[in-house]
Amino acid sequence: MTDLKLYRVIQGFFQRYFSDEEAVILFIFLVLFGLLVYALGQALAPVFTAVILAYLLSPIVDRLNDLRVPHLLSVILVCLLFFGVLFVATLIIVPSLVRQVTSLVTELPAMLRLFQDQIQGLPARYPELISSDLAQQWLRGLDLRGIGQQLSSWLPRMLTISLNTLPNVVGVLIYLIVVPLMVFFMLKDRTKLWNSVKSRLLPARRGLMTQIALEMNQQIANYLRGKAIEILIVGLVSFVTFELFGLQYSALLATLVGLSVLIPYIGATVVTIPVFLIGAFQWGFTNELYYVMLAYLIIQMLDGNVLVPLLFSEAVNLNPVSIIIAVLVFGGLWGFWGVFFAIPLATFVKAIFNAWPQHPTSPEPESGSSTDG
Structure with a gap:
């Protein structure tokens, strides 16, 4: 009896999500592509x-x-x-x-x-x-x-x-x-x-693939171009700011600050540490250090509240928890490039889930019911 229930659960799952021919082809294509990338x-x-x-x-x-x-x-x-x-x-x-x-x-x-x-x-x-x-x-x-x-x-x-x-x-x-x-x-x-x-x-019939491609095309294009512009702007503004204050290793720190925007919520926090330490090494706990940290905080606030909304007005809409999980998973798989493309890959997964066809399963007959001849 348990085996029969398990069989019905598996049958219902495949009937609900894999009864569409294009869905099966897309699933096979994704598996093969994943294996190709891995190997x-x-x-x-x-x-x-x-x-x-x-x-x-x-x-x-x-x-x-x-x-x-x-x-x-x-x-x-x-x-x-x-x-x-x-x-x-x-x-x-x-x-x-x-x-x-x-x-x-x-x-x-x-x-x-x-x-x-x-x-x-x-x-x-x-x-x-x-x-x-x-x-x-x-x-x-x-x-x-x-x-x-x-x-x-x-x-x-x-x-x-x-x-x-x-x-x-x-x-x-x-x-x-x-x-x-x-x-x-x-x-x-x-x-x-x-x-x-x-x-x-x-395949000749590719309505599902077309739907996913249309959802992904504009969002990923906007994200990648916007992220490249954000890196350049944040890095350049940070470099000019650090140079004006006379902070040592300004080019190196500005590069780190620019690249930190690749990891939302985490990158800016992590890069704060070397900026603070080098400022403390150079000036000690003096007003110059506090001014640099204040300027750095203003750059991060303008990036998050002004630049990001301007560049990503049509960008992806993901929960912060989903973004962090995507960064950890794809970064662990592919290193720097996994971190860089974590949000587009997470958006791709989300688009597949949103567009994947679902067919209602046939209701199971009630136990104990019988048909009269």
Whole structure:
């Protein structure tokens, strides 16, 4: 009897959610795609990167086409502009970041000693709040001497890792050449490529897939473009602000602040720690530190209350708990790119659940009922 009930439950589940032929095809397609990404994700990373870039740049090409610019010329102009700006920005930003990271690692032991002096001086500044015993407990808990010894060995380790990764430079160069080429040809021949995919891989009846695609297209496009603009604006404003205050490692900290917007609710909180620590190392607990932290707080408030509503007025509507779970899950699976695409992937999952066809199951006959002949 128990087996019969279990069979009816399973039968009802499949009848409700998988009685539609297109739903079965979509489910198989998603499973196969997931297995492909899991097995060959590292090898196919350039392909996925090129697809995403082509998807983001395609509206600009369409806009130029609307202005009667020839399609091939539009693709060439867009690719040259995008990759040219990216190349120049890399040449300017990356060396500065490398110098600041190296300088920071070198100076960390001295900063820790200064931080220790600051903690020891707190009882004299705030005798009503902090006692000498409490300050000593903090110092013992932090174990600054052990941290300093570990940090002093970081720079040689970083140099060793860099030397060991020199053979991968060829792979990076290949990556940098292949991706722009794929983006160019995807933009140039996207109509032919899409027609080929539709005719060979997708079923003739694809109402469910079309519904999911329509729901996802505008939201994901707005999110990715808006997030890229948000990173640039927040990072640039943070850099200018830190430079005006004379904060050390302003480029490195501004980069961290800009990238922190990728992780809603968590990134800004985490990045506050290095901003505060470097300010404390540089000025101690003085007015300069408080002014910098106030400016940083204003940047975060303007980002959350002004910039985000402007950029994401038509963006995804997800519960904060869903966003955090998506960041943890996809970030754990695919690292940085999983974090970057956590919200679009969560929106994709939500769109599938919203659009998935549900068919009512047939009512089960009541127990003990019989039919008269």
